[in-house]
Amino acid sequence: MNKGAWSKQEDQKLIDYINKHGEVCWRTLPQAAGLLRCGKSCRLRWINYLRPDLKRGNFAEDEEDLIIKLHALLGNRWSLIAGRLPGRTDNEVKNYWNSHIKRKLISKGIDPNNHRLISHKKIIPPPMSDCSKSSSGGLLKTNNNNKSNVENYGYQVVSSDEDESNNNNNNNNALLLPDLNLDLTISIPSSSSSSAVNKNLKSTIHHQHESNSSRRERNLLAANNSPTLLLFQ
DNA sequence: AATTACGCCAACCGCCAGTGC
DNA sequence: TGCACTGGCGGTTGGCGTAAT
Structure with a gap:
């Protein structure tokens, strides 16, 4: 062999x-x-x-944009992402992501894993004396709606001086992609279309966790080239 | 010119779900 | 129902070319 x-x-x-x-x-x-x-x-x-229908060569700018958008919605579902890029394979998309896009996003201060601005805030664990003796590891969860989750658990969230100025300028702690309830439809890729990637992009997508969706469902979507990409509450 | 470091990408590996018996 | 087989997917590796030292 x-x-x-x-x-x-x-x-x-x-x-x-x-x-x-x-x-x-x-x-x-x-x-x-x-x-x-x-x-x-x-x-x-x-x-x-x-395969004769492979495009090969460098990725166009609109292809790159689409990869980023789809990755924000789908995560590392390379085959699904590649299914929306005519002539591209999942392996190619994956390699391009890891070798180009990932680095590009990081250099812009964007976390490629969750597509959010990288927070420079430091999280200081609470002193042990502050921890109530609870069944959940000794941390008492308060119920203060004005605080983030970590703060509610007694953590202190602070910024460095440098980061503080960034925060003032651009609200660095804000989400890059808040509540993505996009209404997009992704059509069957058209091989005749010169810039097919951004055409007919419309699908009902709720940007939520997909943990409950089975792989079977995902694969069926891809296999059927479904004109509507349904995602997964 | 030689060596080392790095980046890219084709190919492999392990896992999982579907299918048929 | 359980098992073996198959196809498909995502993560990882290894080899090669190029840049840097």
Whole structure:
């Protein structure tokens, strides 16, 4: 069984076989095509590199914008994100995110994980004497609506001098993406569209946690190329 | 010119859900 | 119902090219 980089001959065998027989059973394909590879490797090579409809090359600015927006909504659902970028693969999007966009966001002071401005506030744990003896680890939760959660648990939130001025200027503690109740519809990607990525973008999305959604639901959405992307209260 | 550090990206790995028996 | 198999996904790794020292 071969591993590592694919040779031109291997690529050609795979292309020829799929052109002739289509994307059939990946497990049996290698033997039938005369390849010393596992089916999984063949599938990956075809999907990520050999498929004729792949765009390749640098990402356009509108593609990058869309990736950022979709990532803010979907998180690391690379296949879903890539499904909205014609000619791009999940692997490509993922690599581009990790090597370019992530760094770009960080340099702008945005946390790439949650798309919020990075808070420079320091959180000081409460002194032990302040902690009531409660069942939840000794921290007494007060019920002060004017305080953040950490403050309610007795933590002190302070800013450094430098950060203080930032806070004054741009309300640095504000959320970059507050309450995203967007009304967007994401249409089936159109291969004929030159700037397809920002067209027909409309879907009903409630920016909430998706912990209750099953992977099955997500995969079905992607598989069906559903014109409406439903997310997940 | 040689060495080291870094970035990019193709490919691999492990896990999970669906399906068929 | 349980098991084996398969496809698909996201995270991670390794190799290569380039920049920096």
